[in-house]
Amino acid sequence: MSHLRRQLLPKTKDMPSGTGFGLMRLFTRKSPRSHSSKKKLPAGEQESESTTSTMSSTETTSIHRYDSGRRYNARQDIPYLLPNDEEENDRAHQQHWMINVAFGSNFDAPVQDALEKGIEVLDSGCGPATWTLEMAEKYPNSTFNGTDISPRFPQTIKPPNCHFFIHNIVDPAPFPDSTFMFIHQRLLSLGILENEWDKALADLMRTLKPGGWIELLEISYTQYENAGPKVTLLMQSVVTYGKSKGLNPGAAHVLDDMLTQAGAVNISSRRVAIPLNHGGKLGDLFWDDFKDIFMALFPIVSRLHSDLADIEDYKRFLDACKTECSEHETALYWIRSCGQKPSNDDE
Numbered sequence: 001m002s003h004l005r006r007q008l009l010p011k012t013k014d015m016p017s018g019t020g021f022g023l024m025r026l027f028t029r030k031s032p033r034s035h036s037s038k039k040k041l042p043a044g045e046q047e048s049e050s051t052t053s054t055m056s057s058t059e060t061t062s063i064h065r066y067d068s069g070r071r072y073n074a075r076q077d078i079p080y081l082l083p084n085d086e087e088e089n090d091r092a093h094q095q096h097w098m099i100n101v102a103f104g105s106n107f108d109a110p111v112q113d114a115l116e117k118g119i120e121v122l123d124s125g126c127g128p129a130t131w132t133l134e135m136a137e138k139y140p141n142s143t144f145n146g147t148d149i150s151p152r153f154p155q156t157i158k159p160p161n162c163h164f165f166i167h168n169i170v171d172p173a174p175f176p177d178s179t180f181m182f183i184h185q186r187l188l189s190l191g192i193l194e195n196e197w198d199k200a201l202a203d204l205m206r207t208l209k210p211g212g213w214i215e216l217l218e219i220s221y222t223q224y225e226n227a228g229p230k231v232t233l234l235m236q237s238v239v240t241y242g243k244s245k246g247l248n249p250g251a252a253h254v255l256d257d258m259l260t261q262a263g264a265v266n267i268s269s270r271r272v273a274i275p276l277n278h279g280g281k282l283g284d285l286f287w288d289d290f291k292d293i294f295m296a297l298f299p300i301v302s303r304l305h306s307d308l309a310d311i312e313d314y315k316r317f318l319d320a321c322k323t324e325c326s327e328h329e330t331a332l333y334w335i336r337s338c339g340q341k342p343s344n345d346d347e
């Protein structure tokens with residue numbers, strides 16, 4: 001955990017109201033399933049883990065693989081590029097606060113009143129469930145369901161209005177048609193193949209009630225502001241490698257189109273340029289997040305750039321990139337789009 005992160009964590013009063021921070025800490029510390037990232041197996045070696053999801057009695061097996069000391073989902077059909085270990089959970093928690101500050105809210109869809117009265121909500125690809133848990137605490141009358149291909153979410157100690165499932169987003173979800181009034185999905189562009197987004201969104205729309213809202217948020221790896229050569233090299237490495245695996249690192253820019261294609265109406269979106277290492281605390285937070293992402297992506301960047309194959313050289317490159325970003329005032333784009341499933345009256 002970085003110095004900045006340690007400094008920020010106890011300052012709950014700096015966080016947006018209703019962050020559920022105490023709740024989040026309880027779950028991250030006590031998660032009985034978490035494996036320390038310090039446990040190292042040789043690259044390519046696998047470990048199996050058996051997990052029972054909350055509401056279904058299905059026993060699901062998740063296999064991990066290890067690379068450069070980090071733990072990843074090993075399923076051949078899962079192209080996801082980032083790790084699924086404790087270090088990555090820490091990063092995702094902090095990234096949640098950063099997104100919340102940058103966007104000023106946890107969601108844009110007009111569902112506040114419905115959440116207060118009580119609705120069924122899905123967080124698709126919930127990761128360690130930071131958003132899910134915070135929302136569940138803030139809206140106790142609503143029920144929150146999180147899905148993820150890796151069991152990063154809390155599995156025993158969790159609020160009564162939270163349920164979690166191991167599920168591959170591109171498969172039909174274990175929910176009946178018209179279950180949810182609100183579906184949230186954040187940061188899946190490094191997990192869903194470009195040619196599978198339509199299938200994934202079609203199934204999410206199936207489980208959405210008529211009149212319900214779906215919201216997607218992605219970071220763009222393809223367009224940014226004031227980028228110098230170092231940050232460009234890093235971002236282009238993700239683009240090159242991601243495209244070679246069939247991913248769409250520019251998915252952020254087609255969220256509206258994909259929602260339209262999936263049959264959503266009343267679509268709107270917001271683009272926020274988050275500063276990298278300049279402009280105050282948000283820029284500091286984003287640098288911390290960016291550095292952690294690219295430390296996790298070391299195996300990918302180093303395979304594409306032989307001069308960065310040594311981890312110490314790579315760390316020096318990241319340090320130089322940090323300086324470059326503040327000098328250039330680099331900012332990256334995060335895009336949030338929401339749309340509504342037509343109500344039966346509209347048909």
Ligand SMILES: C[S@@+](CC[C@H](N)C(=O)[O-])C[C@H]1O[C@@H](n2cnc3c(N)ncnc32)[C@H](O)[C@@H]1O
Binds near residue numbers: 082
């Ligand atoms: C960048 S994390 C975002 C987590 C969470 N949405 C958040 O914003 O904190 C992406 C998550 O998607 C999950 N994921 C990747 N591919 C998936 C798939 N095909 N089906 C379900 N989950 C997937 C990963 O395991 C990871 O937890």
